[in-house]
Structures are given as C-alpha cells and as structure tokens.
C-alpha cells in the first residue's frame with residue numbers, strides 16, 4: 001500500500017458536474033423505496049446508485065492507482081476489472097456514494113467479504129480505523145518487510161498502532177487465506193531483496209531495477225521503498241517519483 005498523492009487532482013469532470021444531482025436523486029429513490037419497498041422502487045434505487053460506475057470515474061481511478069489495488073497493491077488489470085471501492089461504505093454513508101474523496105480502486109478480494117465488505121471500524125473519536133491511501137501515507141502506520149525466518153513478505157503495524165492492525169486484519173494482508181497474494185508478493189519481494197543488496201554494493205543494473213521498483217506504477221512498490229530506506233540507497237539513486 002502506497003500513498004496516492006495525486007488522487008484529489010484526478011477528480012473526473014463528470015463528478016464535478018453531476019455528483020450533487022446524482023446524490024439528490026439517489027436520496028429521493030432511497031426514500032421512495034423506504035416508503036414503498038416495491039420491486040419498481042428497488043430497481044429505481046439501484047439504478048440511481050449505480051451511477052458511480054460511470055466509465056470516466058472507473059478510468060480516472062485505474063489511471064491514478066496505476067491498475068493496482070489501493071490496499072494490497074496487486075496488479076488487477078490482467079485478471080480482474082477492479083472494483084470501484086467506497087472507502088466509507090455507501091450502504092452506511094449514502095451521502096458519500098458519489099464523493100470522489102471516498103472512491104478508490106480495489107481488487108475484488110480486498111473489496112468484498114470476507115475482507116472489507118461493509119466493514120468500517122471507527123475509533124473512540126469516530127475516525128476510521130482503516131488507512132485511506134488517497135489521504136494518508138500508509139508507511140506512517142505500516143512496515144513492509146521480508147521475514148527471512150518465515151520466508152514471507154509481511155506487512156507489520158508499526159508499534160502495533162490500531163489503524164495498522166485493523167487494516168492488516170480486515171484486508172487479510174498476511175492471512176493464509178490469501179495464499180495467492182502472499183505467494184505472488186513474496187516472489188516479487190524476495191527478488192527485490194537481492195536486487196536492493198546488489199544496488200547498495202554498486203551494481204548499476206541492480207540500481208536501475210531498484211529505481212524502477214520504487215515507482216508508483218510497480219506492484220508492491222511499498223516493499224521496494226522500504227528496502228530503499230533500509231539499505232540507504234538514496235545517495236546512490238535518484239529520488240522516488
């Protein structure tokens with residue numbers, strides 16, 4: 001998981017123009033369905049809700065998240081269309097259904113049950129206990145490491161901070177139930193460890209590979225960035241973009 005610093009600037013024009021009207025219409029249809037839960041009203045409510053699936057919104061999210069899941073950082077383009085994910089669930093916060101700040105790109109595994117689904121834990125102050133990578137830097141809460149004992153690339157909550165702990169738990173970022181994620185991520189990170197060590201020892205090919213691995217476009221860039229810091233590669237390489 002990496003910070004997506006340009007999310008706010010990527011708001012598609014269709015949302016600038018229509019978010020308010022869509023929200024008003026969605027509320028009307030929700031109220032009509034509450035007053036009379038007929039099949040017609042249900043279909044009308046669902047049609048009003050689905051406007052967030054507009055292709056311009058999806059395309060803007062795919063572009064800003066570089067075809068990667070906001071949470072697990074897996075590439076989703078090759079095997080999945082990716083889901084438009086409501087950070088605060090639309091079923092609990094319908095007023096945020098068309099709010100750009102609330103929209104992320106996620107893989108279907110992270111987005112759905114048994115992972116996020118409609119889970120949205122809050123702290124005692126009512127603030128989300130999940131990391132929103134479009135608003136805050138995940139590396140303030142999470143550490144991305146290769147564990148040589150378990151031979152698995154793992155995500156750790158720094159000092160067991162509650163937001164990090166909940167994020168790892170809800171998305172199953174280290175869960176044996178997400179075997180494919182763990183396997184794929186570990187393969188990439190295992191190679192990265194060797195590349196990073198060689199880069200630190202002055203190998204120019206390895207330095208080029210590291211330079212690429214830390215870019216926001218690359219799968220599991222959070223791990224590459226952590227290695228970059230651990231091995232103090234900054235004096236050798238250019239800055240991270």
Ligand SMILES: [Zn+2]
Nearest residue numbers: 069072107110
């Ligand atoms: Zn994911």
